Amino acid sequence: MNVDVLAFGAHPDDVECAAAGVILNITLQGGKVVFVDLTQGELGSFGSVESRMKEADNASEILKLFGREQLYLEDGNIKNNHGNRLKVIELIRKYKPRIILANAINDRHPDHKKASELVSEAAFLSGLKKIVTFDEDIQQEKWRPEAVYHYIQDYFIQPDVVVDITDVFEKKMSAIKAYESQFVSANDSSASGILALLSQIESTNKIFGRAINVHYAEGFTVERYVGAKNLLDLL
Ligand SMILES: [Zn+2]
Numbered sequence: 001m002n003v004d005v006l007a008f009g010a011h012p013d014d015v016e017c018a019a020a021g022v023i024l025n026i027t028l029q030g031g032k033v034v035f036v037d038l039t040q041g042e043l044g045s046f047g048s049v050e051s052r053m054k055e056a057d058n059a060s061e062i063l064k065l066f067g068r069e070q071l072y073l074e075d076g077n078i079k080n081n082h083g084n085r086l087k088v089i090e091l092i093r094k095y096k097p098r099i100i101l102a103n104a105i106n107d108r109h110p111d112h113k114k115a116s117e118l119v120s121e122a123a124f125l126s127g128l129k130k131i132v133t134f135d136e137d138i139q140q141e142k143w144r145p146e147a148v149y150h151y152i153q154d155y156f157i158q159p160d161v162v163v164d165i166t167d168v169f170e171k172k173m174s175a176i177k178a179y180e181s182q183f184v185s186a187n188d189s190s191a192s193g194i195l196a197l198l199s200q201i202e203s204t205n206k207i208f209g210r211a212i213n214v215h216y217a218e219g220f221t222v223e224r225y226v227g228a229k230n231l232l233d234l235l
Pocket residue numbers: 010011014109112
């Protein structure tokens with residue numbers, strides 16, 4: 001199976017908040033995108049694992065995802081170890097993505113940096129044939145994506161690439177609102193948590209948009225140079 005994008009997040013809602021716009025740009029054009037949640041977000045202060053799963057399903061529908069996987073790593077204790085790298089490699093080889101999206105390279109939540117390093121190393125190692133993995137007893141072929149992009153989350157990080165998401169901005173916000181229970185406690189009927197989050201995301205997307213003279217954009221950092229055959233392709 002070949003998908004366009006395999007998008008990893010330490011917690012359900014990480015990719016939605018930081019990169020749902022670029023995902024919609026691809027899926028609305030018929031592209032195939034699969035999300036991988038590394039944990040169930042079981043340490044989240046509000047809602048339950050069950051409510052989060054239901055919300056993730058709703059968000060997946062809004063984003064027209066081709067699929068969504070769960071790796072059941074430990075929330076708050078994501079480790080970049082051999083066993084976890086193999087789990088990530090198995091999914092990369094299963095879906096053969098052109099692009100991988102990963103967590104921010106540095107962030108307030110320590111899981112984000114660790115997830116970023118775990119996915120980044122697995123993306124490289126997945127291209128080595130002597131690392132042997134199986135999918136239902138069948139040995140998998142090596143696969144290395146063409147690019148790994150890290151989205152930008154809570155901490156401001158200078159992006160290397162910004163992508164115009166103006167046309168899909170409202171739909172992106174709908175996907176984030178699917179996670180309302182994560183940001184609203186039972187005692188907080190004012191829903192201030194979700195409003196603060198939405199306003200923070202809007203501000204960040206406006207700042208990145210300003211850099212390329214559009215209303216809203218998402219920013220990413222790259223691990224290698226961004227290459228083009230023709231400079232005009234970058235316009
Ligand atoms: Zn997170």
